[in-house]
Amino acid sequence: MLRLANVTHAYGDVASLRGVSLRLPPGEILCLLGPSGCGKTTLLRIIAGLEGDYSGEIRLDGADIRPLPAHERGFGLMFQDYALFPHMSVRDNIAYGLKRRGDRRRDIQRQVDDLLRRVGLAGLGARDVAALSGGQKQRVALARSLAPSPRLLMLDEPLGSLDAQLRDQLALELRRLLKEAGIGAIYVTHDRREAFAIADRIAVMDAGSIQQCDTPHRLYNAPATAPVARFLGLRNLYARAATARAAQLAAQAKALRKTTQTILIHPRGISLARPASGRSVELAATLVAAVFRGEHWDIRLRLEGDLPLVFSARELPAQIGESARVFVALEAVLALDS
Amino acid sequence: MRSWLPRSGCALYLPPLLFLGIFFFYPLLALFDISLRPDGELDLSAFGRLIASDYYIDTLLFTSYQAALSTAFTLLLATPCAFVFARYRFAGKSLLLSLATLPFVLPTVVVALAFASLTGKHGIVNDLLRALFSLDYAPVQLERTLAIIIFAHVFYNFAIALRIMTGYWSSVGFATEEAARCLGAGAWSVWRDIRLPLIRPALLSAGILVFIFCFTSFGVVLILGGIRFATLEVQIYYQAVSIFNLPLAAALSIVQILSMLALMTIYTRQQRNLPLRLASSATIARYPRAAAEKAAVAGCVVLISLLLLSPLFALLARALLADGGLDLSNFLALAEKSRGSLLFIAPLEAMINSLRFALLAMLAALFLGVSAASMIHRRGRLARLWDPLFMLPLATSAVTLGFGFIVALDEPPLNLRASWLIIPISHTLVALPFVIRSVLPAMRAIPPSLGEAARVLGAKPHQKLLSIDAPLLGRSIAVGATFAFTVSMGEFGASLFVAQRESVTMPVVIYRLLGDPGLASYRQALAMSVVLMLVCAGGFLLIERLRVAGLGEF
Numbered sequence: 041m042l043r044l045a046n047v048t049h050a051y052g053d054v055a056s057l058r059g060v061s062l063r064l065p066p067g068e069i070l071c072l073l074g075p076s077g078c079g080k081t082t083l084l085r086i087i088a089g090l091e092g093d094y095s096g097e098i099r100l101d102g103a104d105i106r107p108l109p110a111h112e113r114g115f116g117l118m119f120q121d122y123a124l125f126p127h128m129s130v131r132d133n134i135a136y137g138l139k140r141r142g143d144r145r146r147d148i149q150r151q152v153d154d155l156l157r158r159v160g161l162a163g164l165g166a167r168d169v170a171a172l173s174g175g176q177k178q179r180v181a182l183a184r185s186l187a188p189s190p191r192l193l194m195l196d197e198p199l200g201s202l203d204a205q206l207r208d209q210l211a212l213e214l215r216r217l218l219k220e221a222g223i224g225a226i227y228v229t230h231d232r233r234e235a236f237a238i239a240d241r242i243a244v245m246d247a248g249s250i251q252q253c254d255t256p257h258r259l260y261n262a263p264a265t266a267p268v269a270r271f272l273g274l275r276n277l278y279a280r281a282a283t284a285r286a287a288q289l290a291a292q293a294k295a296l297r298k299t300t301q302t303i304l305i306h307p308r309g310i311s312l313a314r315p316a317s318g319r320s321v322e323l324a325a326t327l328v329a330a331v332f333r334g335e336h337w338d339i340r341l342r343l344e345g346d347l348p349l350v351f352s353a354r355e356l357p358a359q360i361g362e363s364a365r366v367f368v369a370l371e372a373v374l375a376l377d378s
Numbered sequence: 379m380r381s382w383l384p385r386s387g388c389a390l391y392l393p394p395l396l397f398l399g400i401f402f403f404y405p406l407l408a409l410f411d412i413s414l415r416p417d418g419e420l421d422l423s424a425f426g427r428l429i430a431s432d433y434y435i436d437t438l439l440f441t442s443y444q445a446a447l448s449t450a451f452t453l454l455l456a457t458p459c460a461f462v463f464a465r466y467r468f469a470g471k472s473l474l475l476s477l478a479t480l481p482f483v484l485p486t487v488v489v490a491l492a493f494a495s496l497t498g499k500h501g502i503v504n505d506l507l508r509a510l511f512s513l514d515y516a517p518v519q520l521e522r523t524l525a526i527i528i529f530a531h532v533f534y535n536f537a538i539a540l541r542i543m544t545g546y547w548s549s550v551g552f553a554t555e556e557a558a559r560c561l562g563a564g565a566w567s568v569w570r571d572i573r574l575p576l577i578r579p580a581l582l583s584a585g586i587l588v589f590i591f592c593f594t595s596f597g598v599v600l601i602l603g604g605i606r607f608a609t610l611e612v613q614i615y616y617q618a619v620s621i622f623n624l625p626l627a628a629a630l631s632i633v634q635i636l637s638m639l640a641l642m643t644i645y646t647r648q649q650r651n652l653p654l655r656l657a658s659s660a661t662i663a664r665y666p667r668a669a670a671e672k673a674a675v676a677g678c679v680v681l682i683s684l685l686l687l688s689p690l691f692a693l694l695a696r697a698l699l700a701d702g703g704l705d706l707s708n709f710l711a712l713a714e715k716s717r718g719s720l721l722f723i724a725p726l727e728a729m730i731n732s733l734r735f736a737l738l739a740m741l742a743a744l745f746l747g748v749s750a751a752s753m754i755h756r757r758g759r760l761a762r763l764w765d766p767l768f769m770l771p772l773a774t775s776a777v778t779l780g781f782g783f784i785v786a787l788d789e790p791p792l793n794l795r796a797s798w799l800i801i802p803i804s805h806t807l808v809a810l811p812f813v814i815r816s817v818l819p820a821m822r823a824i825p826p827s828l829g830e831a832a833r834v835l836g837a838k839p840h841q842k843l844l845s846i847d848a849p850l851l852g853r854s855i856a857v858g859a860t861f862a863f864t865v866s867m868g869e870f871g872a873s874l875f876v877a878q879r880e881s882v883t884m885p886v887v888i889y890r891l892l893g894d895p896g897l898a899s900y901r902q903a904l905a906m907s908v909v910l911m912l913v914c915a916g917g918f919l920l921i922e923r924l925r926v927a928g929l930g931e932f
Contacts, residue, residue: 137835
């Protein structure tokens, strides 16, 4: 179990981490999700032992690991640019950590062959790393960081430089490999789709602190703050005061906590037909725009009081410019902290 | 926490700083002392008188004048060639570019002798003309003229200008001029309105650099021009060695240092305006199509061959051929000291000296250069200061360095004047910037994540150094070593000051042999120049082969 308590760090005068605390049970995959510059890579580097000058506690199974230099921590780190050693073959890259550990030559040979097979690169051991495709490099980097059986694996945007299609495929594969190896992992990304595909839990970071940490499903369905909701791609966010302009919405909002500043209408509760179960309200709206996406339409409505509402649906509720009816389940109207 | 050496390695940073302090700044201060405090008290009047004298102003004017003329001719010839190199693909292009760069690494004495072999009174051109037209006099009289000095300077600096401008031109590309053509621009207006304005930054950069080289040119002016064409450099040497007017020589040195500082400042400022856009010239260059394009390529090839290769071939021919056949007797004579020579040792011994000193200087420059480069590479406020600091020896003329050495290092605790050590030390100083400039870009090209990956995978600092840094820097270190060796073999200006009697090096011996009366000495000089030329050419070829494309700043 890895535990971080109140980790704080600054680059010069600029605070990059503000009191970050988190815990990682053995074998769990935790994603650090956030926009670039939110401090997620810095946090990773601190855990790896590559960044000094921070305050706070880092404990692994109860033991303080702060005094340990990077090469004695026994953690794996997979770099965004892969950092493959350009003067070594695929095999030598993967064997590097095993050699440092002092394994015997024959054992190294066997382990590297096994890893090559597991990441689907069997037979490519003698290749020059420069001759590999992006996806192949990514696999070598993964194999190299898995080779010394690290106590914890950290991955810094490992799919960032690949194209979207390859990314989806490799994300699934990565999760399978990590679960097979049974290694706890911290995975840094700014792509929520990637995070959803890989993580057991996601910690959403913003401006150097963790906003919310939960399973992908709970996080998406119940974001705690507006930045989290925005970062997860939820768009129907309203200032509480503004909701007063739409009568039904205001009535609903009144029932929520008084401290709430932001109201979110979650897309799961928006429909064109009255839901069969649960309480819902009917809102009058005008269809402003619609984009055909194949499986569905992306629809933009204007509610009373000029409030926009976006969601997707199988059919068009009306012609553009005409009025339409839309139903919102009351359980999908959420109160957020700003 | 980006580091090339473990923290304890900080001790490694001391040697380069100490070396620079003792062998660069201390001699420089000694020069200031001699000039500004001739009798132990600050006395600026002598310096003031010098600055105001016609004699000094004439020297400075002539130095600038010949440098400006040389620069103008270099740019005039190099600009069209740079266009051809950037624009067209043709067989043997990279070979030609390599050959064109060869003169840059050749020692000045060799170049001077090569020009004498080509255009001298008994040079190949005159021999040919005499035979063709049955003349009994030499029709080409270039010895000891301004023309031959400028010719030699163009020979030397052509490739610098060519490389800078070709690189820039390839990166700028040719889309704009194609657009201009579609808008109705003719060949002349394309040059005037598009091409020249576009490459102006590169033109300026190359121009300033060539001017700097010509401004500090020593061996070429001394040997080809003689004292009549005294530039600042030659005057410093003449005043210090022939007339022994040390205060005046020191004052001239100070003027030289200040001029160089000013020029280098202008140059670095200009460099900053030169955006380095990386575009491979291969993708832009195309085969010449129209007849005029083919003619331009052919003209460029002929020009480079004539201008750059003919002196070298003349030197080879003069040294190796006699009476229409191969004759190696010139080389066999190197083991003997010719009668009547002012030399203390046989030329062969000088060759052994040169080799010994070059190896020593190479090792020293490597050790100091790699430490200095890792020091500069470390992030931090000081790093920005170290970089120009270690480039200073490059901006100081070799003659000034040599002069500073004999002024400063002639009394205890550092009495090196009579020791042969003073020669490899001076060569190390001259070679140091070359090593740093070879290694530093390679260090900067290694992503820090490689070292971090090694550490995370369990590599201790020294293991990371050996398994990651050393192999990745190997090539650039080899390039630096070759540079240091070649620079040391050909170093002339400083050696002329510091090399004594038995410890003279090849370039110094060649110069002395040229001053000796008699054909025997001249033929020894020829043979020795060929040996030196081959050594430097070999070093140069090694550098060209080792250098990773785009890395290395020379």
